[in-house]
Amino acid sequence: MKYFTYDLLTTINHEGLNEEKIEAAEQQWNNNSVLYAKTFQSLIDRLPFEVYDRFNGFGFHEYQLEKLALGHTSLLHTNIDLILENDNERWKLSFINISNFKFNHLNQGAINPIFNPTLDSWVQEEFLSVDDDTLSFEVLFASGANIQIYFKNNNITMEKL
Numbered sequence: 782m783k784y785f786t787y788d789l790l791t792t793i794n795h796e797g798l799n800e801e802k803i804e805a806a807e808q809q810w811n812n813n814s815v816l817y818a819k820t821f822q823s824l825i826d827r828l829p830f831e832v833y834d835r836f837n838g839f840g841f842h843e844y845q846l847e848k849l850a851l852g853h854t855s856l857l858h859t860n861i862d863l864i865l866e867n868d869n870e871r872w873k874l875s876f877i878n879i880s881n882f883k884f885n886h887l888n889q890g891a892i893n894p895i896f897n898p899t900l901d902s903w904v905q906e907e908f909l910s911v912d913d914d915t916l917s918f919e920v921l922f923a924s925g926a927n928i929q930i931y932f933k934n935n936n937i938t939m940e941k942l
Contacts, residue, residue, distance in 0.1 A: 782919050782927065784813040784820075785905040787887040790921065817907065824908055827916060827934040835939060836908065841865050841872065846901040846922060851882070861930055864942070865903065871942040880915065881931035888925020901926060 792798065792806035825833055835841075848864040861882060863874040902923040909917045911931055918937070919929040 782905070782907055782921055783909060784817040784907055785810070785921060787921060787925065787927065789813075790904065820910075821908060824910065824916065827910070828908065828937065829935055829939075832937050832939055836906065840906055841874070841903045842905070843867065844872070844903045846903065846926075847871070849928070863928075873940045873942055875938045875940070876918065876930050876932045877936040877938070879930050879932045879936075881929070883927075883929040885927045886925055887921075887927050 789806050789810050793803060793810060795803070821837065828836075844865040844867045846863060847866050848862075850862040850864070852860040852862070857878065859879050859882075861876045861879055865872045865874065904921045904923050906918065906920040909919070911917050914933055915931055916934060917929060917931050919927065921927050
């Protein structure tokens with residue numbers, strides 16, 4: 782994550798730190814929000830309208846990751862589906878013909894985790910440009926899980942289940 786780092790998130794939510802450090806992290810998060818909004822706006826022609834519109838608003842904040850499915854028929858044809866849910870609805874977010882996939886658990890081994898390490902609640906996401914044809918999608922979960930996916934422009938779909 783470039784703008785919404787796990788370190789900032791845990792600092793903001795760490796009640797044991799002094800107020801000055803928490804306020805500085807909150808200010809940095811707010812500054813990064815403004816910078817990211819400008820970056821995201823530049824991607825309007827590189828994402829399908831319904832995807833851009835959804836993430837320009839609420840996105841999937843506080844949805845639970847129910848399932849991550851990897852569909853692989855060849856190195857050139859690998860898809861990832863994220864099944865997301867909240868109390869009212871389920872969605873499938875699909876990435877088509879991805880070129881890169883990474884998973885990290887940023888909270889692994891923490892003696893006193895800030896968040897619930899077993900709760901995959903969606904906290905924040907970022908869409909960034911890798912090059913003229915490729916985008917990066919990265920999401921941070923409350924558990925400390927971090928998923929990053931590279932895909933070609935417009936190779937993402939959303940479906941309400």
